[in-house]
Amino acid sequence: MIIRPRRLRRTRVLRDMVRETSVSPKDLIYPLFVKPGKGLKDPIPSMPGQYQFTVDTLVQEAKEAWGLGIPAVILFGIPDTKDPTGSRSWAPDGIVQEAVAALKDSNPDMIVITDVCMCEYTDHGHCGVIKDGDVDNDATLELLAKQAVSHARAGADLVAPSDMMDGRVGAIRQALDEEGFNNTGILSYAVKYASAFYGPFREAADSAPQFGDRSSYQMDPANALEAIKEAELDLEEGADMIMVKPAMAYLDIVRAVREICLVPVAAYNVSGEYAMVKAAEEKGWIDGKRVMMEVLTGIKRAGADLILTYFAKDAARTLS
Ligand code: PBG
Secondary structure (H helix, E strand, O other), X not given: XXXXXXXXXXXHHHHHHHXXXXXXXXXXXXXXXXXXXXXXXXXXXXXXOOEEEOHHHHHHHHHHHHHOOOOXXXXXXXXXXXXXXXXXXXXXXXXXXXHHHHXXXXXXXXXXXXXXXXXXXXXXOOXXXXXXXXXXXXXXXXXXHHHHHHHHHHOOOEEEEOOOXXXXXXXXXXXXXXXXXXXXXXXXXXXXXXXXHHHHHHHHHOOOOOOOOOOOOOEOOOOOHHHHHHHHHHHHOOOOEEEEEOOHHHHHHHHHHHXXXXXXXXXXXXXXXHHHHHHXXXXXXXXXXXXXXXXXXXXXXXXXXXEEEOOHHHHHHHHO
């Protein structure tokens, strides 16, 4: 035998030298939930190790993440009240607006991203306003734009629309520019599937739809060409970065999107993916730490530049 691939696997140092993919804490974006109140850090039962924070405890958590080398957080708000249009989502004294201001105040260097969506703020739990039993696309655009502008005004570095309305990136870009926020970026959840992997998140953010599901706006998991179409549309509308979500069952999509665009591609390692690893680890069925690193490495190998993950702190600790 002339060619023996095992020669390069012989020692740890040799394997390190020829490794093709690496995960670094700087690749990670840490999702955080914030709600009104003070001094709270309430565990989310379906996501062991994840919490609903109040602004004060959130600032501490972000500091800890920063100390581990994680450059960015993405915020999800749990408002005090909900209504049909989700009006608390664009209130200047809304929970995300307050959290952004506090985070930027305590650490101006940390990148603060905000999820822009209506589902946490509407009493019906859908990602926009309802007309004739479905989400009204064009009426929702105006509200998303208002929400994005209010996040920018609070100091957000990037806004991340996750609603999947058509034309929302363009509407948000235009509104941001009109208000003088031409330097606020857009990380678009361009390719977001109607997935059952979001289950634990909906418990964490109290955002489950009260009727029907999200399949009239989020994508069909069976479609791949449509992912390219969605990514290209959002790039034309001014997205600065593109996201694919979920990650683990969609690595082919991460690769395809990476190949067609010239902006950073992020993948969202979502709540259900996190919960599965944690549950199997708790049962003693898998080595949770190794599976975590294998998952994150796989997402990067597929082509993601950035990973949104609840494992951010654990992974950064493992990597240090
Ligand atoms: C809001 C939103 C969701 C997630 C991120 N933003 C839930 C949904 O679309 O129902 C899911 C994140 C996760 O599962 O970790 N629209």
